[in-house]
Amino acid sequence: MGPPQLQRTFLGFDLSTQKLKAILLNSSLTVVASAEVKFDSDLPEFRTSGGVSPGPNKHEFFVQPVMWVKAVDIVLDRLVMQEADLSTVAAISAAGQQHGSLYWSKHGISALQSLDPEKFLHAQIDDSAFVVNRTPIWMDASTTKQCLEMETAIGGHTQMVQLTGSKCYERFTGPQIRKIYQQRTHAYEDAQRISLVSSFLASLFLGSVAPIDFSDGSGMNLLDIREKAWSKACLNACAPDLDERLGQAVSANTVLGGVSEYFVKRFCFPASCQVVACTGDNPSALAGMLVDNDWLSVSLGTSDTLMMSFEKPPNWEEGHVLCHPTQTDEFMGLLCFRNGSLVREAMNNVEAGGDWVKFNELLESTPRGNFGNMAVHFNDMEIIPKAKGTLRWNKDCLPNSPDASKGVIKFSSPQIEIRALIEGQMLHHRAVAEDMGFQFGTNTKVLATGGASINKSILQVIADVFNAPVHIQNESEAALMGAAYRASYALYRHELDQTVPALSYRDHVLSLTSNNLQLVCEPHKDSESIYAPMLERYKAMAHILQSGIL
């Protein structure tokens, strides 16, 4: 027998680049305990920087998987030290950084199945559990050759987009697996199974290799996102006998089975505790936000990221379409932009001496539309559109005027520079989202997350440029919360009498807890009349920068 309904808890993990974090939620989905392990400082023996190590060759980045195993040992001990009662855990799930791949040895799989509760996990799932003990992670960009080979083999990049939701990207798992197959053929042949970071965590808890879920599987260039099955053409283009190494993919709502006896004996988990399929950190963040299809989530971080849901998969030439983590028939879009916070910080340093209060005062001292002054700052090569450079236009610059590609050298004041940057960034984000098929309308709402989402002056520009109210959420760990919420939802579905219609994921979670959304900024009435024409001017400016690099 498991714990009584009211005392049941749900355990979620997020294995991100820099740390492993765990959270325990009670039956009304509020936090009762949490713990974390930071890789650089808590596990210095692995000598990581920011949780990763550079590889021997250019653009290579890796992690020793044993570091993650050790982090699981420690994070559970830390939860217990906080007096978290793990005998109440009814279900577990996790989010993992996307794209990384782990290659299980025969020995590793049998170690997983016969864990001794007297010993640490890392003493049993050690280097010998993997045939490749340097897991390539999402920061690795060393597979340009393999990307080209895979796309060519299946008939070009449009075909790849249509099948898998993304063209081939260096960090995606398919090209990474192909590189291992080509450069370490014996290791590939010895690999019994291949896990993603998310399904690897599920495997530890399950005590056997866990299936990959459709959403995280969409970050591999191997899954047919419409059929929700591995694409034979992509598998063949990647490496031989790959389907048996990947196993069958499953929905992220799947209950995979009971927790391994190891955790029952060592940490007092109930034998009835269920392991739910784990997924990627971005899909899990979307699940954690508890918003519907009218919402656009804008994460303002090192890079700016947009996330949205779609009923039908759009065919994006750039960006990523993934199977939706909670609405099984739907899809999610993910757009990453390189020129985010770093560009804002550089501008702050130059124009406001690095003082954000001053930066905001200057931003607010200029009117919406900035007297017709606009700027596009792609300090680094932007991902969408592929363009680099800076272009400033004043009100007299027109797309066809002879000086359009030169623009003006500098604006007359710091406040104009600052507003031109922030408006330019948000016009860029809106233009790309619209081009990709996100329909801005009267119901559109924005959820701002990430570091710069505490900056109300920037959020007001987003509200005006997007002509939509902007909200924030008290909870900053959306991927982690998403993992625990999904554990609760999958168990609810699993236990439901099949004759009763199931609540949707969102309705289930919101029947227990709130999504803590807080309205922070509303668009001004004149926003659309100001920014609609500016959007067209922005497109012309971006086009000029784009043609400059062709």
Ligand code: XUL
């Ligand atoms: C998404 C991506 C990163 C990782 C890191 O495509 O590469 O966001 O998931 O967490």
